Structures are given as structure tokens and as C-alpha cells.
Amino acid sequence: NAGVTQTPKFQVLKTGQSMTLQCAQDMNHNSMYWYRQDPGMGLRLIYYSASEGTTDKGEVPNGYNVSRLNKREFSLRLESAAPSQTSVYFCAGGQGGNTEAFFGQGTRLTVV
Amino acid sequence: RKEVEQDPGPFNVPEGATVAFNCTYSNSASQSFFWYRQDCRKEPKLLMSVYSSGNEDGRFTAQLNRASQYISLLIRDSKLSDSATYLCGADTGRRALTFGSGTRLQVQP
Numbered sequence: 001n002a003g004v005t006q007t008p009k010f011q012v013l014k015t016g017q018s019m020t021l022q023c024a025q026d027m028n029h030n031s032m033y034w035y036r037q038d039p040g041m042g043l044r045l046i047y048y049s050a051s052e053g054t055t056d057k058g059e060v061p062n063g064y065n066v067s068r069l070n071k072r073e074f075s076l077r078l079e080s081a082a083p084s085q086t087s088v089y090f091c092a093g094g095q096g097g098n099t100e101a102f103f104g105q106g107t108r109l110t111v112v
Numbered sequence: 113r114k115e116v117e118q119d120p121g122p123f124n125v126p127e128g129a130t131v132a133f134n135c136t137y138s139n140s141a142s143q144s145f146f147w148y149r150q151d152c153r154k155e156p157k158l159l160m161s162v163y164s165s166g167n168e169d170g171r172f173t174a175q176l177n178r179a180s181q182y183i184s185l186l187i188r189d190s191k192l193s194d195s196a197t198y199l200c201g202a203d204t205g206r207r208a209l210t211f212g213s214g215t216r217l218q219v220q221p
Contacts, residue, residue, distance in 0.1 A: 031207065031208070033208050035211075040120070040213060041213060042116075042118075042199070042211050042212055042213035042214060043156070043199065043201075043211040044211075045206070045208050045210070048206075048207055048208045050207050056207065058206075058208060090155060090156070094208075094209075096207065098143055098144040098203035099144065100146050100158050100161055100201075100209075101146075101158075101201070101208070101209055102158065103155040103156050103157070104155060105154070105155050106154075106155050
């Protein structure tokens with residue numbers, strides 16, 4: 001039982017490049033989330049998906065797009081990376097906004 | 113004001129000490145609260161849930177004070193292995209948890 005799996009674990013991008021962060025869960029969670037974590041800022045919600053086929057913006061959605069491909073997978077895309085998007089990105093799964101979330105191992109992204 | 117706030121610390125305590133952290137929340141309608149532990153360069157891991165008055169698990173006790181809108185985490189008999197950052201998460205009416213910035217604990221020998 002892998003839980004929540006993110007790929008890649010590390011990535012360096014040049015400004016303007018695009019990439020997709022992948023996330024898959026095998027915990028049968030209805031909801032999935034993307035957070036970013038920056039020093040002193042805590043975890044900030046980028047996008048979430050309450051169920052397959054639905055996505056909604058979180059606190060910091062600008063510069064990102066998401067896709068809930070099926071119940072298991074929720075990807076995060078950076079269309080044109082900027083240095084301000086240098087961060088650690090965590091995907092999580094859960095059963096809804098008032099229940100606990102379970103996190104993947106994170107993706108450390110550096111944009112130069 | 114942030115929706116969920118924590119003292120960043122660090123809290124430096126000797127082994128065996130009792131230490132407590134608080135987490136304040138601004139939405140009086142919040143119903144569910146969670147404490148997570150995060151080790152350096154790792155993902156947050158669920159430590160405890162706090163749905164009503166409180167929760168206890170071994171050396172760890174979480175309490176909810178609705179009147180003053182904060183939750184607390186008490187760690188008794190601190191171990192070196194308790195050194196980590198403790199994140200507070202709260203249901204703030206959105207469909208995802210809102211987190212504080214975390215409190216760093218350093219247990220010293």
C-alpha cells in the first residue's frame with residue numbers, strides 16, 4: 001500500500017519552461033489536494049479536487065493548472081515556470097475538507 | 113489575520129520535559145482540527161485528530177478550547193525523537209484543510 005505517490009521528487013526548471021507534477025493515491029480517497037510549502041509560510045492550498053471530474057482553486061492558484069484524470073490521479077501543471085514558484089509541492093488525499101489529509105513525499109522544485 | 117496561526121518557536125526543551133504548543137484559529141465555525149508532525153525535508157504526517165473536547169495518545173494530548181478558539185498539543189516526557197515541526201490544520205469551511213506555519217520543537221539531551 002503506497003498511499004500517496006508523487007513524481008518527480010526533485011526538479012530544476014529554467015524560467016519559462018513547463019512541467020507537470022504527478023500524483024497518484026491508492027487509498028480510495030474522494031478528495032485530492034495540491035499544497036506548496038515555503039519557509040515561514042506553511043502549507044498553502046493551490047488547488048483541490050473534491051471528487052473525480054471536479055477541481056477548484058485554493059489560496060494560491062495563479063500560474064498553475066490541475067487535472068483530475070480519474071479517482072486515483074491528480075496532476076499539477078506549471079505552464080511557464082517562474083522563480084517565485086520555487087517551492088516544495090505536496091499532494092494529499094482525503095475524504096473531504098473536514099477530515100484528515102494524507103500527504104505524498106513532496107516534490108522539491110527549483111526554478112532558475 | 114491568518115486563519116490558522118502558530119508560534120514558530122523554536123521551543124528548546126530538555127529530554128523528559130513537558131512542552132505545550134497552541135494553535136489559534138479565526139473561524140468560529142471550524143469543527144475539525146488536526147496535529148501533524150513534519151520532520152526536516154519530509155512530508156507532514158498525521159499525529160492526532162481533535163474533533164471535540166480533546167484526544168490523548170500515549171505521551172501526546174490534544175485539547176480544544178472553543179471559547180478562546182485555539183487547540184493545544186501537550187507532549188509529556190519529551191524524547192530526542194520528538195524533535196520536529198508540528199503543524200496545526202483546521203477545517204475553515206473550505207473543502208480542504210488550512211494549515212498554520214508550524215512550531216519547531218528541539219529536544220536536547
